[in-house]
Structures are given as C-alpha cells and as structure tokens.
Amino acid sequence: MTITLDCRGQRCPLPIIALAKKIRAAPVGGVIRLLADDPAAVNDVPAWCRMTGQEYLGEAADGEFLVKRLS
C-alpha cells in the first residue's frame, strides 16, 4: 500500500513536517510517496529518513520521493 502526500508548492520544512505527521498512517513496511518541488527536499527527505530511522527508497521521478516506514 502506498500513501501519496502532495506537498508541491510548499517550502521546506513544511513537506518534512507533513511527512513526519503522515508516516504513522502507513503500516510498518509501507511506503509513502511524497511529492515536493522545493529544491531543499532533495536534501532533506533522505536526511530526515536517516535521522528518524526510516528507509529512503529514492526518487521515483523528479520531485517524487519514496519513503519506507521501518519503525
């Protein structure tokens, strides 16, 4: 199951805040698809995953970030 989170047009840290709020909606092992066009997201989504112990799966397309809930 993939949950999509559309944060296009939002500036960092808003997409990361939305991601943090939404991650609990996914089951452990589930994937969140985050759409974000803020240039800082490229940096901050993987950094957030590293800092919070989630898995960053990469960018499926430009501005489409995949995050797997691990805990």
Next chain:
Amino acid sequence: MPSPGAPNAEKSDTRRQGVTDGRTLLDLAVSARCGGRILAGAQAPPPVEPGPPDDTVPQVEYTGVPTGAAYLDAATAAPLHPVAREAMLAALADGWADPGRLYSAGRRAAQLRDAAQALTAELLGVRADELTFTASGTAAAHAAVLGGLSGRRRAGGTLVHSAIEHSAVLHAAQRHAVDAGEDALVSVGVDRLGRLDTDAWAKAVAQPGVALASLLSASHEAGTRQPVAAAAAACAAAGVPLYVDAAASVGHEPVPPGWSLLTASARKWGGPPGVGLLVVRKGVRWLSPYPGEDLHRPGPVGAADLPAVVAAAASLRAVLADAEAEAARQRALVERIRATVAATVPDVEVIGDPVDRLPHVVTFSCLYVDGEALLHALDRQGFAVSSGSSCTASTLRPSHVLAAMGVLSHGNVRVSLHRDTTADDVDRFLAALPGVVERLRREAGL
C-alpha cells in the same frame, strides 16, 4: 634656478611638519623591519587611563539590544579588535593620501602601506612582494580564481574545486565557465562530515588540461578542516597550482603549506571589513582579470583603504599573539555546545567533524524548524547566529555545503565564537535554545 639641494630640503621640511607629523605615525626607529609605531604598538597597546564615568549615555540600551545579548556570528564578521580600532584611527591622519605619488604626503602613505605589507607578509610567512591587499575577501577570491586560471591558459582551462568552496569562489568559477563552458568546472565531493574526497581530488587534478585547483582550508559552514596537505601533494604531483581560500582559518590557526595562491579576509579575524589578502607565490603564473597597467602582478584595484589595511595588519599581529590560547578556549566552548545541543534538543543533528575542525565554528540542524524563524526567534532573545537554510539565503536554495554533505538543510544554525565570547554567553544561548526550538515545533503542529 634653485640649487639641486633646495627642493630636497624643502621636501623634507614639509615632511617633518606634515599634516600629522610623520613621526607620530611611523617611527622607523621602533622597528626597522615592520616600520610603524602603529603597527609596533599593536603588540602592546598603551594602557588607557580610566577617565571619569561616561554619563552622557543613559543606562539604557540605545540600540535596543536586550540584556544578555551575545553576538555569535564571528565566522561572518568578528567584532572589531581594539587594536584594529586604535591603528585605524591613528592611520586616518596619513592614510588618505595616494601612496603612488611622490610628494611627502604620498610618501608617508607609502610608508604606512609598506609597513602594513611587510608586517602582514611576515605574519603569514611569505615575501612582502607576494602579498596584495584587496577590497574584500570576496575580491581576493575572485582575483585568485580568475587570475590563476588566466595565468595558466596555455596549460588548459579546467578548474578543479571542492563542492563546498565559498560562494565567492564558485561565482568566479561560474564566470570562468561562461567562456570556457560548464565542462571546465570539475567539482569534487565531500563526505558526510564535510571532508574532501582526496582520492577523487587526486584523480581530478591529474587529468590533462587542469589549470588550477581550489580548496578551502576549512569549511566556514561546517567547521571541518580540509586535507590541504594531501590535496597540495596531489596538485604538486600533477604540476597544478593550488589555491587555498583560508578565510576561515587565518587568525585562528595555521594553514598547512603547499599552496600556490592563498586568500583571507580581515573581518574574519577582528580586522575591519573591506580588507582582503591575496598571496601569489613567486613563480606562480597569474594574469590580472582586471584592466590595468601591470597585468602580471596582483595589485589593488583602485585606491586601497590604507587606514583599514593598517588596522588589518595590526590586528592580525595582535590576534596571532594569543591565537593558540584563544583557540583552545574556544574549542572547549564549541565542544560544550556540540554536547549540550545534542543532549537537550530532540531531533537535532550536530554536523561537521567532531574533532578535526576549526576552533570557533559549530553547526547543527533542527528537524521541522524553519531556519529563518529560528534566527528571528533567537535574535529576539539577543543571540546573533547565522544559517545555511534555504529560506535564509537569497537564492531560496539550501546551502550548497549542507547539500554536498547530505545533511539536513532546514533548521540550520551556525554558531561562531570570537575573543569576547564568554562561557556565560554560551551557557545563556544553550539555556535559551531548547525552548525556542520547542515553541517553533509546537507552532508547526508537532
């Protein structure tokens, strides 16, 4: 027609009587090598007589600075060192004249300039004729990059640089790329701690057609020292000159040898703003990117701000006199900040190398916090810090340094200390920070 001796006698009279009396400024007997009482006085400023209490200023903060304020952004500009202030005021009397002119006022200015140049060169361990004062650290960086590339045009057009160079260096590189093409720029990455990938660097500089390599001595943003010696060895093996932007280090700690060009900025060590240094070692090819008469030797573009240059030289000597002790003191405070921030602020990442780093710079990023909001909230409590977060940059892009390191770019704070920073300043900052971060997170709904 007057006898040949007359004009000389007249000149030396003028000089003795001069506007300010040359002896006040330049007592060559004090130090034949460094030449100036201003500069000599820098080492041991005369004791100031405590005057009557100043009752012209009421007991309120006229700038609106809250009590307990602490300026913690020395890596942008350190507060003016008292020696710099003193030297600048003294040098104003003669520093206005053009040192290139032959009349006595010009000669007095030239003496000031030469004294400042000789002293600064001595402090840096270079020859006086290898050193040029520029209008800023940025101007020095531009001259180093563009002049270094031009001078080596016959060898090639490629500039190898670290991904975390100061934006002044990267802007000069972009200017070069306008003519030479984007392929002429080779960026070498850093690891998570912000340290240069030396293997990739060695490969990059060994490619044919590399004109110049550029590596900063230490990251002004993350504080991590760069492997200058290893980078210089790779450059030497490839026959490529190395430019080191040492703005973050000069005045704080020594810069490893092996470079061909070096720049620094006086305001980073407590000198005045508007003074940069460019050193081009003997035998290094350099061609001026500016219009001018002597294209092969760096020189100031237009009239140098001599009083500021004298102040820069005098303050550098004063700062270096106790740099080691100051570095040790600041390093201990930085360690306290690193440990306390990590322990008292949840979801925070303290970045940069924990040990092999500048003594006075510490950077951390707080999750879910807008960097600009954080800076404003801290400013309201009197703390001046800087941030590499995108919202605080004019470009709305995150700092290229944080991006290259792969660390969080929002909620970023850089704290940088100076000689007047006390343990109490640091403790007050550390006491205020967790509450500020918590409030901003609560406002964001977390």
